[in-house]
Amino acid sequence: MGKLMIVGIGPGNYENMTIRADRALAACDVIVGYHVYVDLVKDQYPGKEFLTTPMTKETQRCQMALDAAREGKTVAMVCSGDSGIYGMAALIYELRGDSNQPEIDVIPGLTAACSGGALLGAPLTHDFAVISLSDRLTSWEKIETRLDCAAKADLSMVLYNPASHGRPDHLRRACQILLRTLPEDRLCGVAQNIGREGENYRLMTLKELKDTKADMFSTVFIGNEMTKQIGQQMVTPRGYRDV
Amino acid sequence: MGKLMIVGIGPGNYENMTIRADRALAACDVIVGYHVYVDLVKDQYPGKEFLTTPMTKETQRCQMALDAAREGKTVAMVCSGDSGIYGMAALIYELRGDSNQPEIDVIPGLTAACSGGALLGAPLTHDFAVISLSDRLTSWEKIETRLDCAAKADLSMVLYNPASHGRPDHLRRACQILLRTLPEDRLCGVAQNIGREGENYRLMTLKELKDTKADMFSTVFIGNEMTKQIGQQMVTPRGYRDV
Numbered sequence: 001m002g003k004l005m006i007v008g009i010g011p012g013n014y015e016n017m018t019i020r021a022d023r024a025l026a027a028c029d030v031i032v033g034y035h036v037y038v039d040l041v042k043d044q045y046p047g048k049e050f051l052t053t054p055m056t057k058e059t060q061r062c063q064m065a066l067d068a069a070r071e072g073k074t075v076a077m078v079c080s081g082d083s084g085i086y087g088m089a090a091l092i093y094e095l096r097g098d099s100n101q102p103e104i105d106v107i108p109g110l111t112a113a114c115s116g117g118a119l120l121g122a123p124l125t126h127d128f129a130v131i132s133l134s135d136r137l138t139s140w141e142k143i144e145t146r147l148d149c150a151a152k153a154d155l156s157m158v159l160y161n162p163a164s165h166g167r168p169d170h171l172r173r174a175c176q177i178l179l180r181t182l183p184e185d186r187l188c189g190v191a192q193n194i195g196r197e198g199e200n201y202r203l204m205t206l207k208e209l210k211d212t213k214a215d216m217f218s219t220v221f222i223g224n225e226m227t228k229q230i231g232q233q234m235v236t237p238r239g240y241r242d243v
Numbered sequence: 244m245g246k247l248m249i250v251g252i253g254p255g256n257y258e259n260m261t262i263r264a265d266r267a268l269a270a271c272d273v274i275v276g277y278h279v280y281v282d283l284v285k286d287q288y289p290g291k292e293f294l295t296t297p298m299t300k301e302t303q304r305c306q307m308a309l310d311a312a313r314e315g316k317t318v319a320m321v322c323s324g325d326s327g328i329y330g331m332a333a334l335i336y337e338l339r340g341d342s343n344q345p346e347i348d349v350i351p352g353l354t355a356a357c358s359g360g361a362l363l364g365a366p367l368t369h370d371f372a373v374i375s376l377s378d379r380l381t382s383w384e385k386i387e388t389r390l391d392c393a394a395k396a397d398l399s400m401v402l403y404n405p406a407s408h409g410r411p412d413h414l415r416r417a418c419q420i421l422l423r424t425l426p427e428d429r430l431c432g433v434a435q436n437i438g439r440e441g442e443n444y445r446l447m448t449l450k451e452l453k454d455t456k457a458d459m460f461s462t463v464f465i466g467n468e469m470t471k472q473i474g475q476q477m478v479t480p481r482g483y484r485d486v
Contacts, residue, residue: 008357010261015261015262016261017262018259018353019258019259019265020258022262082360084361084364084365084368085356085357085360085368086368087365087368089364089365089478090365090478090480090481091368091480093473093474093478094473094480096473097473098473100474106360106362106364108259108357108360108361109353109357110351110353113328114325114327114328114352114357117328117351118325118327118350121333121349122330122332122333123327124328125327125328125329125330125332125333126329126375127389128328129370129372129373129398131370137482138369138482142397143370145395145397146397148396149398150372150393152392153391154385154388154389155372155392155393230339230340230341231336231341231343233336235333235336235337237333237334238380
């Protein structure tokens with residue numbers, strides 16, 4: 001019986017991968033994943049067997065990884081960012097069910113809240129919520145409630161999947177919900193292509209964010225009431241200066 | 244003029260550090276930090292100058308790091324977990340102010356939401372809130388509002404700093420707040436000493452969590468309404484199986 005490692009590769013560049021993730025990918029026989037993520041690591045780990053599926057085929061992809069491990073191979077399923085946070089670890093545990101074979105090893109990686117936050121400065125020094133704007137697997141009503149509650153609780157926010165071809169207006173709709181509670185000048189930031197070619201970020205107000213185009217490779221940060229711009233950075237103080 | 248790198252070292256073990264963090268610590272002249280975190284990396288990077296301060300001296304510690312960089316040294320300020328999330332990056336930007344010297348490089352690391360989540364299984368597959376139970380720099384009233392809102396929004400939660408010597412009952416008080424909204428049998432987990440000696444975790448109900456002792460090295464996970472136990476793991480499905 002082989003082994004299935006679920007590997008969070010972080011934002012995409014080699015340097016932002018953990019040493020554990022690097023060792024797992026170097027040691028495995030097979031790398032399985034969404035083709036965009038497999039392409040990010042392919043050149044670094046030559047001589048592996050690569051198995052890919054398109055974006056919406058998550059169950060098929062995870063089953064493929066479990067099957068390869070059951071055939072005796074050491075398999076690495078790569079996830080962008082973390083292996084658990086919006087990643088494949090849960091689905092793999094579900095598909096394996098009550099069996100304890102094959103052995104599963106969940107290897108964490110930098111989620112965009114960490115890697116994007118570092119790019120923008122320090123927007124998440126204090127309590128925050130991570131919310132995906134994709135309604136493929138969640139009702140929009142639930143997303144709306146979560147945005148509304150996070151705004152009322154003065155939580156900073158990180159919005160994952162702010163837009164895609166199929167839902168170009170989700171970021172605008174989210175901003176409209178937030179603007180019921182938050183002021184128009186609330187500091188926000190958009191990080192794009194973190195750790196990949198074309199990496200960039202912009203800071204702006206919540207009002208400006210409402211009219212900003214985002215894509216599948218964008219991560220959006222909403223400040224809390226303390227968040228401010230220092231130089232080119234988005235910074236949420238925690239209050240250490242006052243003690 | 245030197246340079247100040249703020250390095251998230253992850254949970255504490257070498258393997259869970261990113262390649263970028265490892266390279267930064269290998270390249271620097273001086274490692275600055277809270278003494279417990281400096282002790283975690285000391286043996287791995289011999290021959291460095293080490294500067295430490297006690298726990299509540301954050302401003303002094305960051306000023307020390309800025310001063311060393313201004314003297315021309317390459318300085319690494321180590322933070323447990325991420326460099327931004329409850330880390331020192333914001334305070335360093337605040338203390339540097341409008342100057343752009345010394346150069347600052349924020350290097351992200353695995354926060355306990357990622358590393359603890361991987362240990363427990365996959366508790367954070369979906370939207371979640373990260374909330375610290377320390378009221379040293381935040382009013383308890385604000386913490387209470389955040390817990391209450393997160394529960395009402397069906398967000399999974401990660402509770403940082405669930406207890407310390409000075410506030411042994413904060414986890415119990417937090418559970419009492421959550422129990423106004425969430426059922427007693429809501430699945431929860433406590434991870435301890437992640438990536439360090441004595442690493443362990445326990446799964447339990449929210450009712451049991453209320454009477455559980457936690458310490459400064461514990462991270463608490465509260466499931467959402469979909470979270471379930473599969474084998475020994477805490478798993479929050481995202482819904483891929485249904486599409």
